[in-house]
Amino acid sequence: MEAFLISTGIVALAEIGDKTQLLAFVLAAKFRRPIPIVAAIFVATLANHAFAAAIGTWITSLLGPNVLRWVLGASFIAMAVWTLVPDKLDEEDTRFPRYGVFMTTLVAFFMAEMGDKTQVATVALAARYDSLLAVVAGTTLGMMLANVPAVYLGDRIAHRISLPLVHGIAAVIFAVLGVATLLGVGAGLAS
Template sequence: MEAFLVSTGIVALAEIGDKTQLLAFLLAAKFRRPLPIVAAILAATLFNHAFAAAIGTWITSLLGPDVLRWVLGISFLAMAVWILIPDKLDDDDARLAKYGVFLTTFIAFFLAEMGDKTQIATVALAAKYHSFFWVVAGTTLGMMLANVPAVYLGDRIAGRMPVTLVHRIAAAIFAVLGVATLMGMGERLGF
């Protein structure tokens, strides 16, 4: 259950102001059809995060516990720094294909999420918790918690979100996870 809760919280916070959230705002403004946009975001996130968690799970089979602890600890600390760098929507991400609302959203979200902070976080969380299902469920819920309001409320909430504060909180959580992982706190506490 810890894997689910941590994954949900970290991704929900990391996603605020992320380029995929900006993409959700853009798609909502362009198409004004929230249900197929939300369905496509869910499908793209499940596909993308399942792939990322599979890589994280696979990495744990390759590395010994000590090497894995250092790789994960340093990865979480790097994520803490990366989360503080504001995202911008690339022109390539903003180009909208002419495949209909669902397919356009699915393709745009899947491509925007490749190599994104939340995908990398999913890899690291799956490697840390050895829990493919709960990490994918948590990271997907976190994405939906951040992006569904963006789709439905759009411009009404975009300017009111304390993005810098949210990013600082997410960075602090990543930093705590990194330090705890490096110090071996998980093994000492029984997880």
């Protein structure tokens, strides 16, 4: 349950103001069809985060517990710093091929999520917690918690959110996880 809750919280916070959330805003404004957009975001996130969690689990099998602890601790601290860097939407992320709302959103969201903060966080969380399904379910829920309101409410809520505050909170959580991991807190959870 801890893996699920931490994964949900971290990704929901990290996703606020992230380029994939900005993409959700753009897709919602462009197509004005929230149901296929939300469905495609869900499918793209599930596929992307399942792949990322599988990589995290694989990394766990390659590294010994002591090396893994240092790699994960440093990764979480790096994520804390990266979370403080604001994202912007690349021009290539906003191209709209003529494949319909669902497929356009699916492809655009999956590609935008490749190498993104939340995908890297999913790799680290899967390596940290020995519960692939809980991590994938949590990170996917976190993405949906951040992106569904972006699709449905768009501009009405975007200007009301303090991005620096949200990014700061996410950075603190990543840093605490990093330090706790380096200190060996919960070491039995990762093995």
